[in-house]
Amino acid sequence: MKDEAAVGFPVTTVLESPGHRHLGRDERTRLRHTLAGMRAFVILAHAEPKSFNGAMFRTAVETLQAVGHEVRTSDLHAMRFDPVSDRRNFTTVKDPQFFKQQIEELHATEVGGFAPEVEAELQKVEWCDLMIWQFPLWWFGPPGMLKGWVDRVFAMGRTYGGEQFYEQGVFKGKRALLSVTTGGPEPAYAQGGWNGDIHAILRPIQRGMLRFTGFEVLAPNLCFGPARATPEQRAQWLAAYAARLQHLAGEHPIEVGEY
Numbered sequence: 001m002k003d004e005a006a007v008g009f010p011v012t013t014v015l016e017s018p019g020h021r022h023l024g025r026d027e028r029t030r031l032r033h034t035l036a037g038m039r040a041f042v043i044l045a046h047a048e049p050k051s052f053n054g055a056m057f058r059t060a061v062e063t064l065q066a067v068g069h070e071v072r073t074s075d076l077h078a079m080r081f082d083p084v085s086d087r088r089n090f091t092t093v094k095d096p097q098f099f100k101q102q103i104e105e106l107h108a109t110e111v112g113g114f115a116p117e118v119e120a121e122l123q124k125v126e127w128c129d130l131m132i133w134q135f136p137l138w139w140f141g142p143p144g145m146l147k148g149w150v151d152r153v154f155a156m157g158r159t160y161g162g163e164q165f166y167e168q169g170v171f172k173g174k175r176a177l178l179s180v181t182t183g184g185p186e187p188a189y190a191q192g193g194w195n196g197d198i199h200a201i202l203r204p205i206q207r208g209m210l211r212f213t214g215f216e217v218l219a220p221n222l223c224f225g226p227a228r229a230t231p232e233q234r235a236q237w238l239a240a241y242a243a244r245l246q247h248l249a250g251e252h253p254i255e256v257g258e259y
Helices: 025-035 052-066 101-111 116-127 144-153 198-211 231-246
Strands: 039-044 070-075 130-136 175-182 221-224
Touching: 039 052, 039 116, 052 070, 052 130, 052 175, 052 221, 052 231, 070 116, 116 144, 175 198, 221 231
Parallel strands: 039 070, 039 130, 130 175, 175 221
Antiparallel strands: none
16 A cells, blocks of 8 residues: 655656647746746655655655745655654643643744744745645555644644644645545545545545635545656656646645544
């Protein structure tokens, strides 16, 4: 149930990719002017830089920069980000006798007491207009590295709480996109398929993490079974993703649905 692909796919310079070659100078200029100013935060949760996930990550960063966006990144494995959530999240202590994470998060929010690695990630989320998560689907969810990032960074008081949930969430007005690879083929993730509807599988992430904190959710970018795909198919996926990202500012959010 894990995408272990390490396909070693080179990323072509974005402006020379098939998704960009048809654009004339005026169209490229219009795109830059239309999309310039968006701040994008792209997260990668894959241990192998040469994997298809790594190629998708680099394509996103290069494409967004090419059309004029400012981009910040978190390559969680390269950073050696610690996904374990405990008192190490904080430089402050509210209750030394009993650890309740939400109580410590509220206190840290009040006094500026988050550990530097958590504070740095919080600032990226607060800074961005668009957040992209690039990850392989592992056991019908995000890899532990990414889930642990959420556990540590989505802190009560700072990212949710009080009356700030869902449509009134802290990150209201921001958008999020999941870019996901699977180990199995597309038919396995259709309604009634072997593994079930991919959109239902992603709902705990899209609703329980992103919508919960106020993000508007864009349609997921899905690549089914890249480890078994041909180099030509992987190239097409990368080009299609680059083409989509050029016009992402014009996309409307989806309704992720309820449980």
